[in-house]
Amino acid sequence: xxxxxxxxxxxxxxxxxxxxxxxxxxxxxxxxxxxxxxxxxxxxxxxxxxxxxxxxxxxxxxxxxxxxxxxxxxxxxxxxxxxxxxxxxxxxxxxxxxxxxxxxxxxxxxxxxxxxxxxxxxxxxxxxxxxxxxxxxxxxxxxxxxxxxxxxxxxxxxxxxxxxxxxxxxxxxxxxxxxxxxxxxxxxxxxxxxxxxxxxxxxxxxxxxxxxxxxxxxxxxxxxxxxxxxxxxxxxxxxxxxxxxxxxxxxxxxxxxxxxxxxxxxxxxxxxxxxxxxxxxxxxxxxxxxxxxxxxxxxxxxxxxxxxxxxxxxxxxxxxxxxxxx
Amino acid sequence: xxxxxxxxxxxxxxxxxxxxxxxxxxxxxxxxxxxxxxxxxxxxxxxxxxxxxxxxxxxxxxxxxxxxxxxxxxxxxxxxxxxxxxxxxxxxxxxxxxxxxxxxxxxxxxxxxxxxxxxxxxxxxxxxxxxxxxxxxxxxxxxxxxxxxxxxxxxxxxxxxxxxxxxxxxxxxxxxxxxxxxxxxxxxxxxxxxxxxxxxxxxxxxxxxxxxxxxxxxxxxxxxxxxxxxxxxxxxxxxxxxxxxxxxxxxxxxxxxxxxxxxxxxxxxxxxxxxxxxxxxxxxxxxxxxxxxxxxxxxxxxxxxxxxxxxxxxxxxxxxxxxxxx
Numbered sequence: 001x002x003x004x005x006x007x008x009x010x011x012x013x014x015x016x017x018x019x020x021x022x023x024x025x026x027x028x029x030x031x032x033x034x035x036x037x038x039x040x041x042x043x044x045x046x047x048x049x050x051x052x053x054x055x056x057x058x059x060x061x062x063x064x065x066x067x068x069x070x071x072x073x074x075x076x077x078x079x080x081x082x083x084x085x086x087x088x089x090x091x092x093x094x095x096x097x098x099x100x101x102x103x104x105x106x107x108x109x110x111x112x113x114x115x116x117x118x119x120x121x122x123x124x125x126x127x128x129x130x131x132x133x134x135x136x137x138x139x140x141x142x143x144x145x146x147x148x149x150x151x152x153x154x155x156x157x158x159x160x161x162x163x164x165x166x167x168x169x170x171x172x173x174x175x176x177x178x179x180x181x182x183x184x185x186x187x188x189x190x191x192x193x194x195x196x197x198x199x200x201x202x203x204x205x206x207x208x209x210x211x212x213x214x215x216x217x218x219x220x221x222x223x224x225x226x227x228x229x230x231x232x233x234x235x236x237x238x239x240x241x242x243x244x245x246x247x248x249x250x251x252x253x254x255x256x257x258x259x260x261x262x263x264x265x266x267x268x269x270x271x272x273x274x275x276x277x278x279x280x281x282x283x284x285x286x287x288x289x290x291x292x293x294x295x296x297x298x299x300x301x302x303x304x305x306x307x308x309x310x311x312x313x314x315x316x317x318x319x320x321x322x323x324x325x326x
Numbered sequence: 327x328x329x330x331x332x333x334x335x336x337x338x339x340x341x342x343x344x345x346x347x348x349x350x351x352x353x354x355x356x357x358x359x360x361x362x363x364x365x366x367x368x369x370x371x372x373x374x375x376x377x378x379x380x381x382x383x384x385x386x387x388x389x390x391x392x393x394x395x396x397x398x399x400x401x402x403x404x405x406x407x408x409x410x411x412x413x414x415x416x417x418x419x420x421x422x423x424x425x426x427x428x429x430x431x432x433x434x435x436x437x438x439x440x441x442x443x444x445x446x447x448x449x450x451x452x453x454x455x456x457x458x459x460x461x462x463x464x465x466x467x468x469x470x471x472x473x474x475x476x477x478x479x480x481x482x483x484x485x486x487x488x489x490x491x492x493x494x495x496x497x498x499x500x501x502x503x504x505x506x507x508x509x510x511x512x513x514x515x516x517x518x519x520x521x522x523x524x525x526x527x528x529x530x531x532x533x534x535x536x537x538x539x540x541x542x543x544x545x546x547x548x549x550x551x552x553x554x555x556x557x558x559x560x561x562x563x564x565x566x567x568x569x570x571x572x573x574x575x576x577x578x579x580x581x582x583x584x585x586x587x588x589x590x591x592x593x594x595x596x597x598x599x600x601x602x603x604x605x606x607x608x609x610x611x612x613x614x615x616x617x618x619x620x621x622x623x624x625x626x627x628x629x630x631x632x633x634x635x636x637x638x639x640x641x642x643x644x645x646x647x648x649x650x651x652x
Contacts, residue, residue: 282645319608
């Protein structure tokens with residue numbers, strides 16, 4: 001086990017922007033040891049007054065859409081043109097199997113990884129989606145206390161993780177490829193409706209015309225969607241990471257969103273709602289962990305599950321019997 | 327308290343299609359008394375082999391879309407033209423406040439309410455969405471055992487209840503008004519992506535042209551959506567309940583869906599997944615009920631909630647402290 005420090009040392013280090021102490025505090029957050037968890041909670045709770053001052057951006061898109069290239073280019077744009085300090089985090093439940101497929105290979109974001117204004121942290125491996133999401137949410141707070149004022153949370157647009165990311169960011173950006181046919185195969189239904197903006201990537205060379213046609217199509221489709229709770233109308237734009245084009249438009253979209261939602265009060269309201277959501281989520285996770293690791297539940301659950309699945313036992317009768325065990 | 331019978335009496339009555347015994351069993355399901363709950367579980371568990379043989383259809387749409395008129399007309403169509411026995415249930419969390427706003431007034435569906443081939447049951451009042459959803463799910467099983475072979479579950483397209491309905495039906499139908507502008511205001515984002523079919527209602531008189539234009543627009547928009555897990559491509563049609571028109575097309579759509587999903591195995595797979603989902607949902611509900619009604623939790627929760635909401639305490643620290651109480 002790596003060395004642990006006194007909580008004051010983590011707090012002072014993070015407040016001073018010390019990246020090593022930030023990394024070590026995140027390691028505490030990700031640890032399964034109860035003592036580490038408790039230390040992490042104390043550190044976060046004391047840093048809480050210094051959190052919340054960043055812009056939290058969720059970015060999703062299926063593999064192949066050019067997500068890492070986009071994030072690297074956009075990250076550099078935020079640093080160089082908007083004076084931001086950025087942190088890039090990831091939620092990737094697949095890393096349970098692969099041992100870290102997104103952000104796992106830091107060399108994918110070479111120029112960001114070596115930039116002192118950027119901090120990149122791969123998705124913690126070997127955890128459930130709930131666990132990963134919780135860790136990422138706590139890591140956002142630590143990064144904010146360390147002075148990072150734009151937090152990018154990356155996710156793969158193929159699973160449940162988008163909902164978790166959507167619940168922890170201010171702005172949700174969906175990356176899409178031109179052509180509305182097969183390229184959509186991978187995107188899960190429901191994700192498009194969560195997007196505050198869609199960016200059509202790889203709008204370069206022979207692809208420019210197709211990308212612009214896709215932009216018009218999506219913009220048309222989006223007007224059929226019900227309005228968002230924020231009053232914001234999602235925007236569609238095109239960009240090319242390799243040509244460094246279109247990033248300014250995306251930033252202006254985000255800035256316009258911020259302006260509108262901070263003005264109408266939605267921004268603050270959403271943050272507060274997210275806080276409550278995470279409270280209830282953390283309670284639910286805690287309860288379920290106690291339940292599903294209970295020895296008697298563990299021994300009966302496989303049989304019960306099979307019977308319920310096959311319609312031999314009702315879901316509610318099975319649940320009642322299991323709940324009576326604890 | 328109304329009279330309770332021995333469980334065999336409920337079982338025999340329901341198997342014989344006795345509507346009074348069916349109603350009384352549903353009352354047990356909806357009761358908050360532990361003894362009633364236990365009796366209900368025993369009845370359902372014994373009837374389980376006789377359930378599952380219906381087509382479960384979810385129908386949603388905002389107030390004003392003509393939902394009750396549609397369900398009445400479509401219900402009569404199913405009885406008269408498809409030889410079905412239909413049950414109409416409802417999930418309406420607003421009935422907590424109003425004491426039953428949808429299906430509460432049975433006179434809204436006069437001709438169905440008096441038809442011996444139909445059984446109408448309003449949404450149970452005074453319960454949380456989770457509670458209502460659970461009751462409705464169990465009521466579906468009782469209705470199936472009583473011989474009803476098409477179950478319509480009605481919901482208002484404005485809240486969380488659609489997700490609950492979607493998780494208990496085979497086919498999800500969204501009713502929409504012509505005109506893609508203001509009429510959408512009420513529909514919650516995400517609901518459109520759950521629909522297996524959209525029916526544009528009130529396509530009669532001066533409205534016919536507008537309805538057909540809306541159909542084309544929605545059909546265009548839907549092709550931009552990611553494909554469904556079933557491989558099914560959602561269909562859009564127009565109908566007029568007052569002119570009895572378009573119901574045949576909607577039925578043919580449902581029949582085509584059934585044919586496709588029963589053939590490719592998705593129908594069975596979805597039912598099994600739904601069973602498991604309800605098992606985990608029932609466990610979660612049971613755990614949360616125990617937790618949130620715990621006296622110490624109840625006394626501390628309001629303060630903790632406020633502090634978390636305002637960012638004075640982290641969600642995870644608050645959850646840990648509360649979980650330590652039980």
